[in-house]
Amino acid sequence: MRKPRRLAPDELAPYEWHPPRRFSRWGVGELRGKGQGARGEADPPGSDLPLAPCPSPLDWAALFGNAHPVEVEVGMGKGLFLVTQAAARPGANFFGIEVVRKYQLYAATRVAVRQLPNVKTTCADAKALFRDFIAPGSVAAVHVLFPDPWWKARHKKRRVFTPEFAADIARSLPVGGELHVASDVAEYFGVMTGILRAMPAFRELTAETTAEGGYETNFERKARAQGTPVGRARYARTAEAVTVAPDPAAG
């Protein structure tokens, strides 16, 4: 990975949000194997501590210093989508969640170099954050772009996009709020769209798979360069109750 310019912690601080100290970035452990994080890294110190109770969900207006709508990116990697969107749309706030610290730092550095006041990044497990820190109806849009496919059958349970996670995303959106998913793995794209189509809480706006086009993220750039088709779909939150779709992994 190309090293980004190294910034001092106080230069990065305005662009980072840290979960409370006793909160493990791996959440309460459902992603973990024995003593290891989801990506085979050693557990961070203190990760066996119980999840701290969160009496007050994230206060976006306090965090960003304004009441602009908030969009959340799950697994922003090196942050290309985050910085491009934030620079193009200063009237929206962007919150990027990335579970691997070196990528979160990379993205935060990109944001800091551009001094984008409408971006915060955090190193955390997105599933745990949605479950415990993101208030119902508090987010205008969620982007899940090129999530890790975890190719091996026995690793698929580590995928971020599950029926429960889709339900937590639905709860975070007001009616009319949008969810945007993309993947260059046809099977995983089918799983995501299958889950979302089974949820009355979502209405499909667009869904297409294209072999040609530009790119919005680093992984999309790689897929385009290899000629791999990319699936992309957008959903709007309906007024229907949130339900948990059948688990495609179970069938």
Ligand SMILES: C[S@@+](CC[C@H](N)C(=O)[O-])C[C@H]1O[C@@H](n2cnc3c(N)ncnc32)[C@H](O)[C@@H]1O
């Ligand atoms: C395949 S990469 C895609 C990165 C970026 N979205 C892109 O398209 O270039 C998936 C990213 O999601 C992150 N990730 C995986 N599981 C996560 C989780 N539970 N919470 C937050 N980030 C996660 C990974 O560390 C990785 O950086």
